Amino acid sequence: MDFTTGGRLEVRITPDDVGKRVSVRVLTGEREPAATFTDVVGVLTSWTEGTLAITRRTGEAVRLAESSLVAGKVVPAAPARRRGPAANAPELDRVVARGWPPVVGEQLGEWTLRASGGFTRRANSVLPLGDPGMDLDAALRRVIEWYAARELPAYIQVSTGAEGTQELLAAELESRGWTREVSAQIRIAALAPIADLDADTSAVTLSRRLDDTWMARYQRSAEPSPEARAVLSGGPSVWFATIAGEGGGAPAAIGRCVVDGRWAGFAAVETAPERRRQGLAKAVMTALARKALDEGASAAYLQVETDNGGANALYEGMGFTVHHVYHHWRAPREDVP
Incomplete structure (x- = not known):
């Protein structure tokens, strides 16, 4: 990963870049006699009180001290794909959802609440493709109440790792105590x-x-x-x-x-x-x-x-x-x- 032009490392990201895909290099060892560096690529989901949070393609959230940054830049939202059909994540998520339809579905703004008696998480979780039509905390309360009324745990299905995915929502859920339980790949x-x-x-x-x-x-x-x-x-x-x-x-x-x-x-x-x-x-x-x-x-x-x-x-x-x-x-x- 090349951060340099003319031999200098530069930090070219700020808190204003939250929500963008970034590549950073951080110091993980002693500066002397030999520095050890780690590169992290993902969506910058927060930058507060001297700490950055970056969500990788896999959904893993990495927290880094601002003081450890030695280089950083904004990179394209998703790398160009060399194989497979062209598709963005929201399009593909909608197609996948139609192929595994719930027994009961209800709209909360642009979120879809899905229930099927507990048969698979895919058919018993929220598909949050867009705006729920209210602030996030109110939407989450509605989600929890909706699933509780059906004697089901409340799940939200969140995508990461491509153009149009939902790393920021994942970070918001984590900050509110939600737990990531299962991860799966969509392959094409x-x-x-x-x-x-x-x-x-x-x-x-x-x-x-x-x-x-x-x-x-x-x-x-x-x-x-x-x-x-x-x-x-x-x-x-x-x-x-x-x-x-x-x-x-x-x-x-x-x-x-x-x-x-x-x-x-x-x-x-x-x-x-x-x-x-x-x-x-x-x-x-x-x-x-x-x-x-x-x-x-x-x-x-x-x-x-x-x-x-x-x-x-x-x-x-x-x-x-x-x-x-x-x-x-x-x-x-x-x-x-």
Whole structure:
């Protein structure tokens, strides 16, 4: 990372740059005899009383003493992407939300409050894309009350790491005692290369119908609830993929795809433990990608938790790159009525 022009390090940021993406270098060791430096890149979310807070792409908040700065500058809001479809974070977040629709939704200004009986945080959290129409503290009180009335914890889904994401909101939630519990990546890819993968799709059955056989392999809902079925079946154009298991039992593999304009969203790709590493997940995704191409889609997305190493390796190998990260922030328990 180059801070220098003519050999001088300069701090070219001020508290007026809060909300901008910055790159800073800080002194982390003794100045003499050999200085140790650390570089931090992210959104400057606060600068008060001699302390800076910078939120990295991953959502991690870093606090730095102003006195430790040796260089700093504002950098472009997001680096140019070399692979994958063009999209900004708000557009992609809206598409993803349509592909995993809640049972109940209510608007609070430009925020969407979502509830689905507790089935997944995605369908039971606030999507805060814009202005809630009131000051933040009032909006948070409304959110907490709304979820408490449904006997659910209050979560807000906040994105970081791309143009148009919500690092400032994340910092505000943290300052009010909200807790970041789960982080996941939104990965994107061109759709055609997935459809062209060398995979045996002859055993894959595609259906519009969510049936009990498919649900027998789905791991996120041991006892399929009406809310789980409603979320999984919802979306603009939904397809379910199944590879049959032996003896008429649970499927060997399953998957789900939602086609929404140019986007095809993949989810619930699961394989029986004893059948893993046999190419079944790739076969499911390839068959779904071909169907999505037939419906006019050209781009693909999926969501995967950041600590799911196996899934991330699989999707990386299929050409999916990280677009941005989202996090679920939970309200302080003492604030719940």
